[in-house]
């Protein structure tokens with residue numbers, strides 16, 4: 001089933017400034033010209049600029065800064081990821097919506113995205129600040145053929161995809177802090193939250209929650225995180241096209257997920273090590289029941305962080321907060 005309103009917007013984008021005939025579009029979809037005109041009015045109310053040219057049709061002259069399906073899909077180069085998008089101006093958390101949608105059979109690559117989250121969450125139910133129209137707040141549902149124990153490494157797969165996409169679109173370098181943070185000059189720009197729906201022997205769905213600070217000025221962050229958070233705009237001095245960055249992330253994520261499915265973790269590990277800033281440093285790993293100290297050696301074939309403690313023993317850890 002095709003969403004006619006989305007299709008019309010997509011055609012207006014693809015026409016690149018030349019007119020789309022309302023009559024022809026109406027005929028193609030078996031609608032009246034009035035129905036088309038109503039969609040055009042709705043677009044204008046949503047912030048699009050549309051000029052009507054007599055006897056020729058409608059021309060898109062301006063599109064609002066929104067991460068809706070049309071804006072993302074005009075940049076999209078993927079096979080599956082991002083072809084199905086549910087968009088919210090505001091929601092509590094995209095992560096919960098994605099879980100419900102995955103449960104009811106949403107296809108591989110379905111994206112849930114919002115301009116604003118009123119109850120965004122990090123790991124261990126910590127709050128995640130998600131200011132309206134400043135960032136990328138999205139949850140991707142994927143259905144790779146992986147064993148449940150291979151799912152946590154998807155956090156590392158996603159981290160590499162995000163750093164590569166930032167490199168392409170913004171031309172600046174970010175680093176990965178194991179397991180789920182992306183940093184620029186010691187401050188956090190992105191957090192990843194990977195969650196799993198699984199049978200005992202088979203992954204049903206992985207929900208990859210991605211929160212990225214993009215066009216924030218410092219005052220867009222709550223005071224309590226201003227010393228630890230930054231945005232791509234603050235670091236690059238430029239306002240970023242969020243939709244283009246999202247499309248680029250989806251491309252790399254699709255590529256690396258297939259690589260992981262086909263060839264296992266080794267190629268991902270190599271990529272990951274190129275962007276990580278954890279190896280070789282003395283760290284404290286704060287876990288739920290204990291805190292250990294030592295030198296971070298790197299990650300193992302299954303994505304665990306290996307820490308050499310002062311007594312010489314090596315520990316592999318699954319998840320922790322790392323203090324450098």
Ligand code: BT5
Nearest residue numbers: 093095120121122123126128129138191192209210211229
């Ligand atoms: C994370 O948790 O970093 C995972 C964040 C995942 C957010 C995405 S947004 C889309 C999807 N929907 C959701 O509701 N969540 C996902 P963690 O490593 O636990 O880090 C959380 C900590 O980061 C908080 O305790 C704060 O100290 C800090 N923090 C909160 N908001 C931040 C922000 N916007 N930028 C940088 N740091 C932030």
